[in-house]
Amino acid sequence: MASVELKNLTKSFGKTEVLHGIDLVVKNGEFIVFVGPSGCGKSTTLRLLAGLEEATSGDILIGDQLVNNLEPKERNIAMVFQNYAIYPHMSVRKNIGFGLRTSKLSKADREKRIDEVAEILSMTELLERRPVQLSGGQRQRVAIGRAMVRDPSVFLFDEPLSNLDAQLRTQMRLEIKKLHQDVGTTIIFVTHDQVEAMTLADRIVIMKDGHIQQVGTPSEVYQHPKNIFVAQFIGAPSMNMLTGKQVKTGVQLDGGPLLKVLPTNKTQNSGNITIGIRPNALTLAKDGDDVLFEGKITIVEPLGAEALIYVDLGYANVIAHVPGYTPPKTGEMVKLTAPQQEIHFFDTESGLTLRQD
Amino acid sequence: MSQTKFKASQASLGRGSTYAYKNSLKPASVIRWTLLFMGGILMIMPIIYLLSTSFKWPHEIYNLQIIPDEPTLDNYAYVLEDGRFFTWFGNSAIVAICTTVSSVIFDSLVGYTLCKFEFKGKTFVFIAILSTLMIPTEMLIIPWYTMAVDFGWINSYWGIMFPGMMTAFGTFLMKQFFESVPDEFLEAARIDGLNEFQIWWSVAMPLVTPALSALAIFIFLGNWTAFIWPLIVTNDPVLYTLPVGLTTFSVEQSVEWELIMTGAALATIPTLIVFLVFQRYIIRGVVMTGLKG
Numbered sequence A: 001m002a003s004v005e006l007k008n009l010t011k012s013f014g015k016t017e018v019l020h021g022i023d024l025v026v027k028n029g030e031f032i033v034f035v036g037p038s039g040c041g042k043s044t045t046l047r048l049l050a051g052l053e054e055a056t057s058g059d060i061l062i063g064d065q066l067v068n069n070l071e072p073k074e075r076n077i078a079m080v081f082q083n084y085a086i087y088p089h090m091s092v093r094k095n096i097g098f099g100l101r102t103s104k105l106s107k108a109d110r111e112k113r114i115d116e117v118a119e120i121l122s123m124t125e126l127l128e129r130r131p132v133q134l135s136g137g138q139r140q141r142v143a144i145g146r147a148m149v150r151d152p153s154v155f156l157f158d159e160p161l162s163n164l165d166a167q168l169r170t171q172m173r174l175e176i177k178k179l180h181q182d183v184g185t186t187i188i189f190v191t192h193d194q195v196e197a198m199t200l201a202d203r204i205v206i207m208k209d210g211h212i213q214q215v216g217t218p219s220e221v222y223q224h225p226k227n228i229f230v231a232q233f234i235g236a237p238s239m240n241m242l243t244g245k246q247v248k249t250g251v252q253l254d255g256g257p258l259l260k261v262l263p264t265n266k267t268q269n270s271g272n273i274t275i276g277i278r279p280n281a282l283t284l285a286k287d288g289d290d291v292l293f294e295g296k297i298t299i300v301e302p303l304g305a306e307a308l309i310y311v312d313l314g315y316a317n318v319i320a321h322v323p324g325y326t327p328p329k330t331g332e333m334v335k336l337t338a339p340q341q342e343i344h345f346f347d348t349e350s351g352l353t354l355r356q357d
Numbered sequence B: 001m002s003q004t005k006f007k008a009s010q011a012s013l014g015r016g017s018t019y020a021y022k023n024s025l026k027p028a029s030v031i032r033w034t035l036l037f038m039g040g041i042l043m044i045m046p047i048i049y050l051l052s053t054s055f056k057w058p059h060e061i062y063n064l065q066i067i068p069d070e071p072t073l074d075n076y077a078y079v080l081e082d083g084r085f086f087t088w089f090g091n092s093a094i095v096a097i098c099t100t101v102s103s104v105i106f107d108s109l110v111g112y113t114l115c116k117f118e119f120k121g122k123t124f125v126f127i128a129i130l131s132t133l134m135i136p137t138e139m140l141i142i143p144w145y146t147m148a149v150d151f152g153w154i155n156s157y158w159g160i161m162f163p164g165m166m167t168a169f170g171t172f173l174m175k176q177f178f179e180s181v182p183d184e185f186l187e188a189a190r191i192d193g194l195n196e197f198q199i200w201w202s203v204a205m206p207l208v209t210p211a212l213s214a215l216a217i218f219i220f221l222g223n224w225t226a227f228i229w230p231l232i233v234t235n236d237p238v239l240y241t242l243p244v245g246l247t248t249f250s251v252e253q254s255v256e257w258e259l260i261m262t263g264a265a266l267a268t269i270p271t272l273i274v275f276l277v278f279q280r281y282i283i284r285g286v287v288m289t290g291l292k293g
């Protein structure tokens, strides 16, 4: 187990800089998830940590040791790849034991360690099989086993679940979470699936274009996104965003009505304001509620006990995530409301949040 | 369309069962099979004559009968009792095995490096290797020969083998095959603490066994049947390889074709064995890579 620290880390491929100064402290035993759109530099960060790529500048510390110039094997990390990277020409046992080839353990101890790992991953009966004879989920478990067997101080996962079908993903997600609870090793996990990030992470690192946008616990990044990007990236469906101008009594929406809501803090801003409301914060207004929006339903997507309704307000479209087995029908006029504290305000120009608290 | 017309015209002839079989033949496949058959005959005729001649008495060898009037095993007895045959056979075996092992190792080592590593001058090296493919072997013989003379390699095993210890073709082939090995396999091994040589040997090489087997077959056959270079570089009959030795196989002044054919027939046995052994790996390898996750 070890902490990990990245200090002003940059990486360029040729002339293009793809990481522009990453700063992050990962605590010992923490489960950190990197999330962000494709090409934002998640894998690159992980590969720098693993020692598969060399940092252009900045420092990497693992357990307080500067590892910039260490070979991958000297960093005591293990990595699980998206396409498993288990060797087709070796049995599961050999694959798992592969990482022990260079260790000083005796043969008996190695076998014992392999059996232990197989036990934890409930794969004992698969040990003599070849990867060919395994399902996708089992293969990924072998890859995880191979990472575990050396008892590394940090686990690195690069989108390990994205080759699995939805059901298996959910199951493996739980298994990885359980594994972390059992072994307690520091884990750095990369995904572009925000649900995976929310469910697994102690803290989420949201990246975009080689910059960290926000670091925080799942509830922090969900409830208090630092900027428009994070607000829209986290949560599904995405947060509804409406642009407007701040006036004395509220926000004058572009092409729409005046909303009598204002950011409570007095941070200096450009006056151009974006209002964000999560779909599940919008509810059908009852008599006596302050009506926020009024519009016509264009699409209804029933999800069982709840439904997504797409509402055309005339000047913008919003999505509401409403409970109930019998949602309103397409074409109906609806009135929507949201609690004051669920309304986010952002400076349209900088994208930064204007915190209400 | 054309098939139905064909069927209809056949049916209208109304000769019953004879045509039931022919109906399943499309004109295209008739042409295809005919061409293949003719090609096959062209390839196999020389071998049939070779075998047939090896069972003939000298006075029969110039008639083109395939089955000899008086078949004999005398030629085989003669060749096998003559000590020279086994010397040459042994020389060929040494040369072919050494060049095959060496080429397979070095071709894949260089191919792997060119495929998986970035270094200055890589493209230049690759193009330089490829461009040697454009020079016909005949043109290389003179420089090889001068080299062999200068280094004192004439009349030595090394002299016969050195041009074939590594091949440009094999390097190119292996480079292409290593492209199909995902980098993650190598990176995973790197993280597990293997050094680059171990990664090449125990991760990359097993994943390209089909290519290695194909290459081994090619190189073995090429060297087993090599003629011109071994002929030029050796003049001591003790060092002759089988193809060179066989041509000198004459008891009196005339060329003894039936003996040469007998030797050649015997010489095909190792090539058949090599082919059968390695072909198994090709097939097994295909199965393995086909199901790779």
Ligand SMILES: Nc1ncnc2c1ncn2[C@@H]1O[C@H](COP(=O)(O)OP(=O)(O)OP(=O)(O)O)[C@@H](O)[C@H]1O
Pocket (backbone or CB within 6 Å): A013, A018, A036, A037, A038, A039, A040, A041, A042, A043, A044, A045, A192
């Ligand atoms: N070896 C390389 N050479 C040049 N550019 C590279 C290389 N590897 C990555 N990049 C570039 O660096 C940027 C970040 O890539 P990276 O693989 O880290 O993205 P990612 O966040 O992992 O994306 P994804 O979700 O698609 O895996 C991309 O623009 C990519 O094109």
Ligand SMILES: [Mg+2]
Pocket (backbone or CB within 6 Å): A042, A043, A044, A158
């Ligand atoms: Mg990636």
